[in-house]
Amino acid sequence: MRVFITGSDSGQLHSELLRAHPKDIDIVGVSPRLDLYDGEAISRTVRDLSPDAIVNAAAYTAVDKAESEPGNAHALNELAVESLALAARHCNARLVHISTDFIFGKSNGSPFATNSPTDPVSVYGKSKLAGEQVLMKTLPEKATIIRTAWVYSAYGNNFVKTMLRLMRERGEVGVIADQVGSPTWAYPLAQAVWRSLQVDASGILHWTGAGVASWYDFAVAIAEEATILGLLDKPVIVNPLTTEQYPTPASRPTYSVLELQNSWQVLDMRSAQWRVDLRMMLKELT
Numbered sequence: 001m002r003v004f005i006t007g008s009d010s011g012q013l014h015s016e017l018l019r020a021h022p023k024d025i026d027i028v029g030v031s032p033r034l035d036l037y038d039g040e041a042i043s044r045t046v047r048d049l050s051p052d053a054i055v056n057a058a059a060y061t062a063v064d065k066a067e068s069e070p071g072n073a074h075a076l077n078e079l080a081v082e083s084l085a086l087a088a089r090h091c092n093a094r095l096v097h098i099s100t101d102f103i104f105g106k107s108n109g110s111p112f113a114t115n116s117p118t119d120p121v122s123v124y125g126k127s128k129l130a131g132e133q134v135l136m137k138t139l140p141e142k143a144t145i146i147r148t149a150w151v152y153s154a155y156g157n158n159f160v161k162t163m164l165r166l167m168r169e170r171g172e173v174g175v176i177a178d179q180v181g182s183p184t185w186a187y188p189l190a191q192a193v194w195r196s197l198q199v200d201a202s203g204i205l206h207w208t209g210a211g212v213a214s215w216y217d218f219a220v221a222i223a224e225e226a227t228i229l230g231l232l233d234k235p236v237i238v239n240p241l242t243t244e245q246y247p248t249p250a251s252r253p254t255y256s257v258l259e260l261q262n263s264w265q266v267l268d269m270r271s272a273q274w275r276v277d278l279r280m281m282l283k284e285l286t
Contacts, residue, residue: 012156209274
């Protein structure tokens with residue numbers, strides 16, 4: 001299988017896709033220099049490579065900045081997805097697209113299923129939902145959407161690495177305690193992406209770490225595990241904050257846990273508990 005991957009080669013998921021890719025899959029191109037705002041460039045690149053599948057790991061992910069840059073968010077999260085879908089259709093390729101928990105809104109406290117109603121509360125979430133919709137409209141039979149959440153890795157910029165830096169510099173941090181989700185290590189997420197191609201999955205899948213946490217719980221676990229591994233050399237105080245105490249330009253879901261059982265069955269693989277994955281990722285930083 002010949003696969004083209006979009007996204008920055010220094011990005012966390014892109015890096016993990018390269019590290020995790022199976023031996024029976026040939027990566028025919030990566031796109032750090034491809035202008036994804038240019039539909040003609042996307043079409044030309046895909047036509048020249050003629051892949052069997054495309055993995056779209058690129059996205060506009062600056063959640064707060066998107067509130068003042070809705071055009072840029074939609075250009076990358078919607079219009080570029082449409083261009084990729086049209087190019088994939090032209091060469092009869094499958095397109096695996098990475099989406100987000102931010103496409104959901106209010107919750108009744110139960111994990112969101114793949115067919116749960118969507119109601120994004122931010123420009124970023126709306127742009128990602130628009131990307132899902134245009135993909136399924138353009139490439140209904142050969143599209144796979146994998147929604148994920150709270151992604152971190154030893155590569156790129158993410159919550160775990162930011163917390164470690166602040167904990168070393170300050171010894172005390174304040175973290176939101178009333179937003180709940182599921183931390184997700186990008187390495188098993190990458191494995192799930194490759195698995196979706198191997199089993200020829202289509203439609204919408206969910207993949208996160210197993211279990212739930214608030215951002216505060218996540219930060220406490222980072223401090224505890226990092227101390228055990230010697231990544232922190234002194235005790236750290238983690239203070240819980242409310243969303244009201246830490247306002248941001250973009251609204252965020254208060255509960256964005258994704259239902260995983262169906263996706264586990266389709267992929268024939270299961271997520272590890274999120275803290276187990278966190279410990280394994282932190283070992284890579286020692």
